[in-house]
Amino acid sequence: MYIYEKKGRYIIAFTDIPSKRAEMPEISVKERKGNFKEVETGFPEDVARAEAKRCLSCRRCLGCALCWAECDPEAINFDLPDQDFDLQVDKVILTSGMERNIVSIAGNISNKHMNIVTDLQVERMLADTGPSNGLIICPQDGEIPKKIGFVQSLGATDDKVRDAALIFGINEAILAQKKIDGVEIGFISPTINAFKASAAKSELDKVSGIKFVNGTIVKAAEVGENKEIEVRYEADGSEKSDIFDLLVLLTQPQLPPSIEETAKQLGVEVSYASFLDTPGEMVETDRPGVVLAQNL
């Protein structure tokens, strides 16, 4: 069982409700040969009811007005309408947004195991104002991890985008080192060697205590009672494995569809890499009055 503290409240996951979804029973492949018998046979009643209880019944705001009763008059107004505006501007400045692709990071690794998290989740944990007040915790039991693995899979075709994702992960590893005394950190990426050979090498040399491996991740799964994560990866031509308390998947930054759409309307062609050229600066496009504010 895990407990999250939420601004003075506790949320408890019920142990009498299954966390795994019910599997549809099927007739065996042998029984299907040469006939058209229905393959899936349907849930028995007890399975169906247990499965239905898994529904979180997502309601969003119910309009119960408890908050309205607690607050000063007029602070909460359930009928406050949406608003539409027409503006006229001389200049449009686009930023890249903060969308990161989770799907393409690792083909056969799901982050369904509680102790596999994304770099974005770690970023939230590292923030002092974030949900865990700056602590890195294993979501499974709320313990501080003693050994953290960072893994990157190939995805981005653009070198700049790939390096941005890598630097983001390395920075998190450095911050984790500062937060947790004596933490062991492993960092597996297929492009570490290429990255080291690039201009950032001198900076990377200053980093110590992180075990970098130039390797490709094959599989990650829960092992043991404490639900540690075993990682299998290929490096130096052979398959190896390692076990971590917490595994961090590096995501890949990308443009949100809304920004792509806006850029199209403005008549400029942009990719995420267009925002990585000169950190913190503004870059003019070939459209008058359209500027790209670079990431920083």
Added chain:
Amino acid sequence: MVRPLSINTKLKRECAEVVERKVLVIGGGAAGIKAALSEAAAGNKVYLVEHLPGIGGERIPQDRIITDSYSFTVPDVAAIKENEKIEVLTNADLQGLINENGQYKVKLHCRTTRVLQEKSRDLLQAIRVCPIHMYDDYNEGIEWRTAIDFFNSAWEGYNIYKEEMPVCQRTCPMNLDIRTYVGQIADGKYAESLATIRKKLPFPLGIGRVCPHPCEFECNRGYKDEPVSICSLKRFVADYEVNSNVEPKIQLPEETYPEKIAIIGGGPSGLTCAYHLALSGYQNITVFEALPELGGMLRVGIPEYRLPKAILAKDIEFITRHGIEIRTGVCIGKDIGFDDIRNDCDAVLIAVGAHQGMSMRVKNEDAEGVYEGIKFLRDVALGNEVPNKGTAIVVGGGNVAMDVSRTGLRIGFDEVNLLYRRTRREMPASPWEVDAAEDEGIRFHFLVAPQEVLVKDGKAVGMQCLKMELGEPDASGRRRPVPIEGSEFVMEADTIFAAIGQVTDTSLVEEKHGFKFGRKFNFEVNPKTFETNVEGVFASGDAATGANIAIRACAGGKTAAESIHKYLRGRVESA
């Protein structure tokens, strides 16, 4: 009740006058905040637009490896708050952006937050009492958020998260009230649950078996562990009624209407439309079906092992018991002219589906032994004679290709080879269908494209193929397959099935009727009302959308029924 306050009256005033140089900054992250401050410092008026309810937030940099002195990028939110030249618009979506005479006209829609932050001293108390806990998207699901919450401590950005419907319902093409019917199953109220489904969908047995359930991919439970098996639960309640030998009750309204409505096509879309028209009180509905049996693609496209005909017949029986006249084996445009139907009826729905296979565009495609996959499925379903000896090749990577392959093995082929020009990852077929096909012994050949049907004595004997590799991503985001030069090879086969997509057979109408068609030979319709450009004629299902999933066809049928009702009643009123 408190009168809604316009928090942006000042802004509205400014919209009217265009004197000052104005700048729009899109995105309230670190880069956007920096840009807004520097533009304001240069004396410009700045609109900072952010999709989320707040701006700012600490970020870990991705352009440099950090040192002790500066680790996080912390945007100066306080400076934004103080700066009078900067107008921040949160919860905002851009709805239009037009370049006009060197200026940009911008349309913005700000979703309400339902909170007037400046009116309360202690909104934290509101969070403490809120009973709703939901996925916290601001914190990547690290914890839960309450329905009322703030965005971050620098900007605050209090907001109440309220939607018209839960995410599963919003994702469902038919907007089925999933939360209610799943909840009723949890309570053991199976009959009530089924009634909830049937308020909108008359095919719970069929859709509960074949739906690729887009709702489950959005299910919030998926963020926690695994999504709820919504589709299979729908099947469960529907099966429960059948297994307990309960005859579903039919309830027709007392107020009735005399207008005559013709529905061309007795598939999921046509029958759903007929069902909803009957529920609205229409007593003179006729469904014309060209095939000998009702059901459309659910009957002749989906194989028996996924949806048994006897089960589908129960859904159909339930629908037809609503006083709907059925005329099977009547092909409009052949047995009865389209004009006759149109002159005879007050409204017409065209829901003929997409039953015509698309061409592979390879040499010798018309040779004996080359078959449309969709025609093969239809012939098997109708008990017609089909090829079933030796080896088969299936070309395609969608669900129809899986159905053709799995049916092929069942009907007697010794070996079925499936060719797909990309990899397993790019296949449009549902992954569980691909897995099942593999389990049953279909041989997959990825990164292979057909080049030419090899013919001997006028009969296909195999396929010359070409190996492919994946190149750069194309417009769809999938990596484009590129042929490898000199990689030609031959695969022998007795029968070749093309399963690369279906289009609508529009031969029921003629050019003189003046219908407009889309790219896939589909009837062009108003996407909201499913009206065609011809008065009194509506179109829905695959015939309007192009080949798509069954529940979308049902959804179209329901919307078309509402539009037909509106059209007919409007006609009476104006007369």
